[in-house]
Amino acid sequence: MARNLVVLFALSSLATQGSAASAQETMSYGEGEYLNSCAACHGLHGKGDGALATVLKTKPADITLLKKRYGGEFPFEQIREIIDGRKIVPSHGTREMPIWGRQFVEEDARTYGPVGGEMLTQDRIDALARYLVTLQR
Numbered sequence: 555m556a557r558n559l560v561v562l563f564a565l566s567s568l569a570t571q572g573s574a575a576s577a578q579e580t581m582s583y584g585e586g587e588y589l590n591s592c593a594a595c596h597g598l599h600g601k602g603d604g605a606l607a608t609v610l611k612t613k614p615a616d617i618t619l620l621k622k623r624y625g626g627e628f629p630f631e632q633i634r635e636i637i638d639g640r641k642i643v644p645s646h647g648t649r650e651m652p653i654w655g656r657q658f659v660e661e662d663a664r665t666y667g668p669v670g671g672e673m674l675t676q677d678r679i680d681a682l683a684r685y686l687v688t689l690q691r
Contacts, residue, residue, distance in 0.1 A: 584685030587678055591654060600689040610650050621690040628690060634683045655679060 581589075589598070595614040597603040602614040621628045635641055639653030658678050663671025 582681070582685060584681035584683075585688075587682050588685050591652075592682070595651070600686070612650050614651075617686055618689050618691045620686065628687050630683055630687070633686060634679055637679050637682055654682075 592600075593604055594606045595602075595604045595610065596617055597607070597614075600617040602616045604614060607614050620633060624632075636651075638655035639649070639651070640655040642649065642653070655675060658675040659671050661671075662674040662678075665671070666674055
Protein backbone atom coordinates (compact mmCIF):
# COMPACT_ATOMS: atom_id res chain seq x y z
CA MET A 555 0.00 0.00 0.00
CA ALA A 556 2.73 2.47 0.98
CA ARG A 557 4.68 1.66 -2.19
CA ASN A 558 1.55 2.31 -4.26
CA LEU A 559 1.15 5.70 -2.60
CA VAL A 560 4.79 6.57 -3.32
CA VAL A 561 4.35 5.63 -6.98
CA LEU A 562 1.08 7.57 -7.18
CA PHE A 563 2.64 10.72 -5.69
CA ALA A 564 5.68 10.45 -7.95
CA LEU A 565 3.53 10.04 -11.03
CA SER A 566 1.23 12.88 -10.06
CA SER A 567 4.27 15.10 -9.52
CA LEU A 568 5.47 14.24 -13.00
CA ALA A 569 2.06 14.84 -14.53
CA THR A 570 1.96 18.38 -13.13
CA GLN A 571 5.21 19.17 -14.89
CA GLY A 572 3.87 18.30 -18.30
CA SER A 573 6.19 16.75 -20.82
CA ALA A 574 9.56 17.89 -19.50
CA ALA A 575 11.55 15.70 -21.83
CA SER A 576 11.59 16.34 -25.53
CA ALA A 577 11.09 13.50 -27.99
CA GLN A 578 14.88 13.29 -28.45
CA GLU A 579 15.68 12.98 -24.75
CA THR A 580 15.59 9.65 -23.02
CA MET A 581 15.31 8.88 -19.34
CA SER A 582 18.04 6.76 -17.81
CA TYR A 583 17.11 3.62 -15.90
CA GLY A 584 18.40 5.30 -12.72
CA GLU A 585 16.28 8.39 -13.28
CA GLY A 586 13.19 6.27 -13.84
CA GLU A 587 13.93 4.29 -10.68
CA TYR A 588 14.49 7.55 -8.78
CA LEU A 589 11.17 8.99 -9.96
CA ASN A 590 9.40 5.75 -9.07
CA SER A 591 11.02 5.08 -5.70
CA CYS A 592 12.53 8.30 -4.32
CA ALA A 593 10.97 11.47 -5.73
CA ALA A 594 7.84 11.33 -3.58
CA CYS A 595 9.99 12.07 -0.53
CA HIS A 596 13.23 13.58 -1.87
CA GLY A 597 11.55 15.65 -4.60
CA LEU A 598 12.01 15.68 -8.35
CA HIS A 599 15.38 17.40 -8.05
CA GLY A 600 16.56 15.73 -4.82
CA LYS A 601 16.19 18.70 -2.49
CA GLY A 602 14.08 16.86 0.13
CA ASP A 603 10.88 18.60 -0.92
CA GLY A 604 8.80 15.75 -2.32
CA ALA A 605 5.03 15.48 -1.95
CA LEU A 606 5.35 13.20 1.10
CA ALA A 607 8.10 15.21 2.82
CA THR A 608 5.70 17.13 5.03
CA VAL A 609 4.08 14.00 6.49
CA LEU A 610 7.34 12.35 7.54
CA LYS A 611 8.75 12.66 11.07
CA THR A 612 12.21 13.38 9.67
CA LYS A 613 12.61 15.69 6.68
CA PRO A 614 14.16 13.80 3.76
CA ALA A 615 17.77 14.69 3.05
CA ASP A 616 18.74 17.16 0.34
CA ILE A 617 20.61 14.57 -1.70
CA THR A 618 22.04 17.19 -4.05
CA LEU A 619 24.60 17.98 -1.34
CA LEU A 620 26.06 14.48 -0.82
CA LYS A 621 29.26 15.20 -2.75
CA LYS A 622 29.72 18.47 -0.87
CA ARG A 623 29.10 16.82 2.53
CA TYR A 624 31.75 14.21 1.78
CA GLY A 625 34.55 16.59 0.90
CA GLY A 626 33.95 16.91 -2.83
CA GLU A 627 33.82 13.21 -3.66
CA PHE A 628 30.57 11.31 -4.10
CA PRO A 629 30.53 8.40 -1.59
CA PHE A 630 29.19 5.86 -4.07
CA GLU A 631 29.52 2.67 -2.00
CA GLN A 632 28.16 4.29 1.15
CA ILE A 633 25.17 5.66 -0.75
CA ARG A 634 24.56 2.23 -2.30
CA GLU A 635 24.44 0.72 1.19
CA ILE A 636 22.08 3.41 2.46
CA ILE A 637 19.70 2.85 -0.46
CA ASP A 638 19.91 -0.92 -0.05
CA GLY A 639 19.38 -0.66 3.72
CA ARG A 640 19.74 -4.38 4.43
CA LYS A 641 23.00 -3.90 6.36
CA ILE A 642 21.60 -1.39 8.84
CA VAL A 643 22.95 -1.82 12.34
CA PRO A 644 19.97 -1.80 14.77
CA SER A 645 21.94 0.14 17.39
CA HIS A 646 22.09 3.06 14.94
CA GLY A 647 18.34 3.52 15.29
CA THR A 648 15.45 3.23 12.91
CA ARG A 649 14.92 5.07 9.67
CA GLU A 650 11.87 6.25 7.82
CA MET A 651 13.43 5.61 4.43
CA PRO A 652 12.32 2.26 3.07
CA ILE A 653 14.84 -0.55 2.98
CA TRP A 654 14.83 -0.60 -0.80
CA GLY A 655 17.06 -3.64 -1.07
CA ARG A 656 14.49 -5.73 0.77
CA GLN A 657 11.55 -4.30 -1.18
CA PHE A 658 13.27 -4.58 -4.55
CA VAL A 659 14.46 -8.16 -3.99
CA GLU A 660 11.00 -9.30 -2.93
CA GLU A 661 9.55 -7.88 -6.17
CA ASP A 662 12.40 -9.00 -8.39
CA ALA A 663 12.65 -12.53 -6.97
CA ARG A 664 8.98 -13.19 -7.78
CA THR A 665 9.82 -12.80 -11.45
CA TYR A 666 13.47 -13.87 -11.67
CA GLY A 667 13.96 -16.23 -8.72
CA PRO A 668 16.27 -15.62 -5.76
CA VAL A 669 19.56 -15.31 -7.68
CA GLY A 670 18.17 -13.36 -10.61
CA GLY A 671 16.13 -11.21 -8.24
CA GLU A 672 19.22 -10.29 -6.21
CA MET A 673 21.14 -9.47 -9.40
CA LEU A 674 18.36 -7.19 -10.64
CA THR A 675 18.05 -5.58 -7.20
CA GLN A 676 21.76 -4.76 -7.22
CA ASP A 677 21.41 -3.29 -10.72
CA ARG A 678 18.50 -1.12 -9.57
CA ILE A 679 20.48 0.16 -6.58
CA ASP A 680 23.55 0.84 -8.74
CA ALA A 681 21.42 2.74 -11.25
CA LEU A 682 19.91 4.83 -8.46
CA ALA A 683 23.33 5.68 -7.02
CA ARG A 684 24.67 6.59 -10.48
CA TYR A 685 21.66 8.86 -11.02
CA LEU A 686 22.25 10.57 -7.66
CA VAL A 687 25.72 11.52 -8.92
CA THR A 688 24.01 13.59 -11.64
CA LEU A 689 21.99 15.53 -9.04
CA GLN A 690 25.04 16.85 -7.18
CA ARG A 691 25.63 20.61 -7.09
